[in-house]
Amino acid sequence: MSAGSHMKFLVVDDFATMRRIVRGLLKEMGYENIDEAEDGAVALSMVKLNNYDFVVSDINMPNMNGFEFLKAVKADPKYLKLPVLMVTAEARKEDIVLAVQSGAAGYIVKPFTKATLEDKVQKIMQKLAAAA
Amino acid sequence: MRIEELPVANAAASPEVFQRLGEITRQLHDTLNQLGVMPKLRNSAQGLPDARSRLSYIARKSGEAADKVLTSVEHAKREQTELASAARSMLAALSADARSSAAGLAAIDFVTQLEASTGRIDAHLTDIMLAQDFHDLTGQVVAKVVTLAMDLEDSLVGLLVQAAPGDSAGAQDSGLRGPVIDAAAGSDVAANQSEVDDLLASFGF
Secondary structure, eight states, rough: OTTTTEEEEEOOOOHHHHHHHHHHHHHHHTEEEEESSSSHHHHHHHHHHHSSEEEEEESOOOOHHHHHHHHHHHTSGGTOOOEEEESOOOOOOHHHHHHHHHOSSSSEEEEEHHHHHHHHHHHHHHHHHHHO | GGGGGSSSHHHHHHHHOOOOOOOHHHHHHHHHHOOOOOOHHHHHHHHHHHHHHHHHHHHHHHHHHHHHEEEEEEEEHHHHHHHHHHHHHHHHHHHHHHGGGGHHHHHHHHHHHHHHHHHHHHHHHHHHHHHHHHHHHHHHHHHHHHHHHHHHHHHHHHHHHHTTTTTTOOOOOOOOOOSOGGGGTTTTSSOOOHHHHHHHHTTOO
16 A cells, blocks of 8 residues: 555546546555545535545536636645646647646546556655655 | 627628528528428438437446446455455465475465466456446547537527428338337337336237
């Protein structure tokens, strides 16, 4: 089990199947503390109520999409350091640029592999640790 | 150029433009009627809700299938983890005194292979789990096509209302209907095997 297994994750995706997949992969990576939200609006309220260490979010969602959610989270100085990894089918370069400009910690295009997710999460955590 | 940026003179000419547009619309209407296109358009418009239902049915069924697979994978992974743990425990217990006999060595060899297999099976199960993301990807495409079909349907219905008011000829039967997409939508379909059996029983089967 990894040293960061105590970390609290939030997985945001409107497709329950995708949330289950990401949850399953995170569990395999040793993370057990995982919550789920079905859109950006629900995720935003959950972020404010819980102390998450990491957020994995889709972009194309109803109510509040991933970009809006990301901007709303990053607008609060309290969550500037909260890493938000975008996992999405949106592969246009302008979307990727917009995500980075909005404060995303990383960007994964679906379909993806376990190795890709593991690599991104680890690199983001290492970057955070180095900045601390 | 945006419409508000057009010169005022153009705005003053708009009654003529609208009159000309009306004439073109009338010509289009007459031409469509002369060519016998309206019945085909009507059939297309009436067929679109069915097409949308079928697409939604595909999305729902593929989602249910993906969920079933994920549930089975999760169960299998749990059992597989227990099996791997048991194999490691047995290997540790056997190693001490089993090496003195051929049977003991065979048992060690078997458990070693078993432990290695559990690792490979776990990787396969992860691949199966990840492959279920097809539901998310295809679901997004289906949702877009359904939206397009709705827009097209609205446009066609609008055109029909303008071009053929009061014409309410029914749609032609398109033959076999395929799987039941929305059982609640009509009483002319059997929602499940139980209803099929009841129907058969009423015929003496």
